[in-house]
Amino acid sequence: MAQFQLTEEQVAQFHEDGYLIIPGLFNEEEMEVMGKIAHADAELDKQALDRHDKEGNTTRISLKNSLSDDIYSAVSRCRRIVDSMEQLLGDEVYHYHHKMTMKEPFVGGAWEWHQDYGYWYNNGCLYPDMASVMIAVDRANKENGCLQVLRGSHKLGRMEHGVVADQTGADMSRVDEAMKILDLVYVEMEPGTACFFHSNTLHRSDANYSPHSRWTLICCYNTKHNNPYKEHHHPKYSYLERWDDSKVLEVGKRTLAEYHSEG
DSSP: OOOOOOOHHHHHHHHHHSEEEETTSSOHHHHHHHHHHHHHOHHHHHHOEEEEOTTSOEEEEEEESSOOSSHHHHHHHBHHHHHHHHHHHSSOEEEEEEEEEEEOTTTBOOEEEEOHHHHHGGGTOOSOOEEEEEEESSOBOTTTTOEEEETTGGGGOOOOEEEETTEEEEOHHHHHHHHHHSOEEEEOBOTTOEEEEETTOOEEEOOBOSSSOEEEEEEEEEEGGGOOSSOOSSOOOOOOOOBOTTHHHHHHHHHHHHHHHHO
């Protein structure tokens, strides 16, 4: 597998728009293996928490602060993600956490407008020099509640956030004004497509009223210079050992073999 690297134009686009979409960052075989593992993962299901939107719909999320020898960690460590994050953020990065968001058919809830830094600001991170990458495990489109972003909204700075149902949401008076001047983009993705987005980029998603699930793996990173000044359940800086991209499929195939032997 050739080593993936962002172009200067892609890095510039990220800084201008606050997000960057990379179709096919993970290939069909990798995502087929990921999907089979995730949908059969009893531990992932057991650890998932329910998060309700304003309408009472439920989205499930399973979050890990630590890395292990599983396929989700292999993705979080892989060079095509970590090296790209360092290009975009201009510093060494470390793993802040990763999470699987699970919108089930007909019942999966919405995510309210928010900035990730709206959460992370209170964790002792002084700078918004943080970012996430969302990887589509299932096809994501308007019908099943794909990611929505406001292009360029990261330039607005951090907005005040408050409690919205079971979530943390941005000040809607400011979001409403931002929506008058910034483009709303529906990030429709095929499995394996990745969307990198800045921690101050405003984003949300609709509920899933379709017959198709919408699962995404989101890997989140902080920069070394932004090491939190206080303790929190998300980690402080530690060196992130990156793995070759081939490990994603290697770990995935091994896990599927273990599933089959146990079955």
